[in-house]
Amino acid sequence: xxxxxxxxxxxxxxxxxxxxxxxxxxxxxxxxxxxxxxxxxxxxxxxxxxxxxxxxxxxxxxxxxxxxxxxxxxxxxxxxxxxxxxxxxxxxxxxxxxxxxxxxxxxxxxxxxxxxxxxxxxxxxxxxxxxxxxxxxxxxxxxxxxxxxxxxxxxxxxxxxxxxxxxxxxxxxxxxxxxxxxxxxxxxxxxxxxxxxxxxxxxxxxxxxxxxxxxxxxxxxxxxxxxxxxxxxxxxxxxxxxxxxxxxxxxxxxxxxxxxxxx
Amino acid sequence: xxxxxxxxxxxxxxxxxxxxxxxxxxxxxxxxxxxxxxxxxxxxxxxxxxxxxxxxxxxxxxxxxxxxxxxxxxxxxxxxxxxxxxxxxxxxxxxxxxxxxxxxxxxxxxxxxxxxxxxxxxxxxxxxxxxxxxxxxxxxxxxxxxxxxxxxxxxxxxxxxxxxxxxxxxxxxxxxxxxxxxxxxxxxxxxxxxxxxxxxxxxxxxxxxxxxxxxx
Numbered sequence: 001x002x003x004x005x006x007x008x009x010x011x012x013x014x015x016x017x018x019x020x021x022x023x024x025x026x027x028x029x030x031x032x033x034x035x036x037x038x039x040x041x042x043x044x045x046x047x048x049x050x051x052x053x054x055x056x057x058x059x060x061x062x063x064x065x066x067x068x069x070x071x072x073x074x075x076x077x078x079x080x081x082x083x084x085x086x087x088x089x090x091x092x093x094x095x096x097x098x099x100x101x102x103x104x105x106x107x108x109x110x111x112x113x114x115x116x117x118x119x120x121x122x123x124x125x126x127x128x129x130x131x132x133x134x135x136x137x138x139x140x141x142x143x144x145x146x147x148x149x150x151x152x153x154x155x156x157x158x159x160x161x162x163x164x165x166x167x168x169x170x171x172x173x174x175x176x177x178x179x180x181x182x183x184x185x186x187x188x189x190x191x192x193x194x195x196x197x198x199x200x201x202x203x204x205x206x207x208x209x210x211x212x213x214x215x216x217x218x219x220x221x222x223x224x225x226x227x228x229x230x231x232x233x234x235x236x237x238x239x240x241x242x243x244x245x246x247x248x249x250x251x252x253x254x255x256x257x258x259x260x261x262x263x
Numbered sequence: 264x265x266x267x268x269x270x271x272x273x274x275x276x277x278x279x280x281x282x283x284x285x286x287x288x289x290x291x292x293x294x295x296x297x298x299x300x301x302x303x304x305x306x307x308x309x310x311x312x313x314x315x316x317x318x319x320x321x322x323x324x325x326x327x328x329x330x331x332x333x334x335x336x337x338x339x340x341x342x343x344x345x346x347x348x349x350x351x352x353x354x355x356x357x358x359x360x361x362x363x364x365x366x367x368x369x370x371x372x373x374x375x376x377x378x379x380x381x382x383x384x385x386x387x388x389x390x391x392x393x394x395x396x397x398x399x400x401x402x403x404x405x406x407x408x409x410x411x412x413x414x415x416x417x418x419x420x421x422x423x424x425x426x427x428x429x430x431x432x433x434x435x436x437x438x439x440x441x442x443x444x445x446x447x448x449x450x451x452x453x454x455x456x457x458x459x460x461x462x463x464x465x466x467x468x469x470x471x472x473x474x475x476x477x478x479x
Binding site: 010087092099263 | 340361
């Protein structure tokens with residue numbers, strides 16, 4: 001178990017983790033400030049309409065969800081590549097088994113990715129909760145109409161907006177963690193730490209563009225993880241995507257680990 | 264410990280034979296030197312001794328336990344293979360402390376002792392990224408000897424070190440030998456290797472081509 005503590009310590013006590021959380025939080029704070037500037041005195045806005053995840057009025061929602069893979073992978077996903085290239089993994093693999101090392105690496109990459117996505121969303125939720133009332137969504141708003149068409153928690157959105165925010169924060173955090181695992185796979189073929197981190201981002205944007213289609217029943221991960229649900233997402237698609245993004249990287253990492261006979 | 268036995272070790276990489284029928288017996292309280300031309304397989308033998316290489320054939324038995332069958336990694340080994348590598352954002356002391364926690368049973372005073380034995384200051388506040396080449400090498404050696412493991416494997420340990428440090432390292436290695444450790448060294452400096460080693464294995468084309476007992 002020592003290796004898990006070792007890897008977790010490396011994942012969370014590094015400048016990239018702080019930078020990543022700061023980047024996400026800055027986007028959320030910027031969104032908040034814009035909301036305050038425009039709607040503070042009107043009093044018609046609700047928490048659900050100003051939270052970064054469901055704020056359709058400003059571009060910060062799109063910015064956060066486009067940058068989500070970078071926010072998730074920046075903290076620690078590149079360490080798999082750097083440990084391998086620098087030979088640091090040799091220091092570790094003479095003190096613990098290779099399988100434990102890879103498992104600990106995967107867990108800490110996923111945990112740091114999840115945390116760096118969840119923290120900005122939660123901070124933004126707390127700040128918005130301090131500024132705006134937790135009213136039920138306005139039924140006539142575009143936002144409400146968009147989400148109610150979807151299969152992803154429309155009742156929760158309509159009746160318990162904060163619950164909806166928390167559920168999507170959790171889903172996004174899990175997705176951020178899974179993207180970290182994708183980066184670990186990319187490290188196998190990557191030539192640099194930069195490309196290891198950019199790999200999941202490129203894949204995310206590429207599939208986002210390719211699979212967006214006509215906007216109904218989309219397979220675009222970029223649209224699925226956005227609580228705004230601009231396009232219709234069905235629950236089976238979400239489940240399939242999460243299971244796929246979890247199983248495929250884990251399988252590839254395991255196969256790669258099995259084939260690596262020289263460190 | 265009862266020593267290390269290497270039997271019939273073989274390894275191919277993409278069809279190229281890297282190691283072929285390597286047989287060695289390494290006993291505690293001795294320093295073994297590996298000598299040979301570049302690419303002859305010295306580093307691969309060292310990797311296989313510490314479990315970093317999974318052989319296609321043969322076994323490495325450490326203290327009666329077969330590596331990759333009974334144990335996944337040696338129970339007590341210190342290694343410096345190729346270039347030393349540490350986390351650049353931390354000091355030498357902190358790097359060693361993190362790695363020591365993985366092993367367990369290595370106290371802070373053991374870490375300080377290892378650093379001082381190699382001529383590094385444990386209280387040096389410079390991070391690893393600011394270390395010179397020689398300091399990096401010293402930290403690599405300190406990592407290998409920290410906690411005085413039963414087996415110490417050093418690939419080109421005196422590279423980039425000044426004469427005074429080389430003398431200190433040699434003295435420390437001889438002390439560790441006298442304390443009953445198995446020490447394996449690869450070095451291109453023939454004189455240094457002969458000075459340090461009790462037995463020198465000549466490695467050629469991935470196999471042991473000869474064995475020389477120094478001083479006989």
